[in-house]
Amino acid sequence: MKGTFSDNDQIELVSSFSELINTEFQGAMNTVCWERNLIGDFKEIVSKLQLEDNITEVSPEDLLSLQLSESGRMAREIILNDMQLLTDHGALPSLNLLKSYERDEELDFISTDVYSYHVDRSPIGTNTFLCTYHGAASDILPNDEAIQKILIPEIREKLKALHDGPENEFEDFLKEYFFDLHYQPKPNAQPINLGVGHLWKIAVDHPEQKVLPCVHRAPIENEGEYRLLLIC
Known part of the structure; x- marks a missing residue:
């Protein structure tokens, strides 16, 4: 992690799930972090x-079937509680x-x-x-440290050649194949790692959104190590 969460205008730190849900994005702030030091x-x-497979969805029943130490059971309880909180909020955690x-x-x-910097988009x-x-x-x-890949001249020209259609349909083509969602870091950009154990809310591109969507990417996995990720 370069710097700390508290140093960054993009991130609002909170100390509860209720605050995470109720804190609204504004200005440059398009991520909210329930900062936690999890035990387990x-x-x-x-x-x-x-x-x-390369990605396996784990159900609450799968978790409950595991024979775990006391420390493992503590970790399981945290995960199950996070899933329940999000479900009660109306989300569909995976x-x-x-x-x-x-x-x-x-x-x-x-x-x-998803290894490319990108934003999420939703119709709602x-x-x-x-x-x-x-x-x-x-x-x-x-x-402000990222640029849409479709605005980089050499990439845009290659996409136009790939489209090979009417100019007035080019922007629709970019959206249809999600090219417009992807970003490239500017020189000297400073990525912020989201760390382990914190529950994040990040802004999505949708019609009512009042802030810029959050530019993010999946990490390159550590050699020989699986990730355990809750997302919705």
Whole structure:
């Protein structure tokens, strides 16, 4: 992590789930962090879960079936409580055991996978919530330290050649294939790592959004280590 959360205008720190839910984005602030120092053995949980694919969704029932030490049970209780809080709020939390995400290698001049800095988009007013319990954690970038890839001249020209259609349909083409959601860090950009154990709310691009959406990316996984990620 470069710097601290409290030093950054982009991040609002809170100390409860209620504050996380009720704090509204404003100005440059487009992320809210329920900063936590979690107690429990989350690595034990990861070691006892079965990875069925590169990404395996873990249900509450899967967690409850694990035979755990006292420290592992403490970690499980935290995860189950987070899932219940988000569910009660109306969200649909998904707990994922991750080896890796799928890579986008179709085009050599632009990447549109989750390892690329990007923003989330929704047709309705919503937020993205996420918490990394174990493994590498996601990064965010201040919006003024990132540029839309479609605005970089050499990338834009290659996308126009790929489109090979009427000029008035080009912007729709960029949205249809999600090219407009992806960003490139500017020189000397300072990513902020979201860390382990904190529950984050990040701004999404939607019609009622009053702030810029949060630019973020999935991390490169640590060698030989799975991630345990709650997201919705």
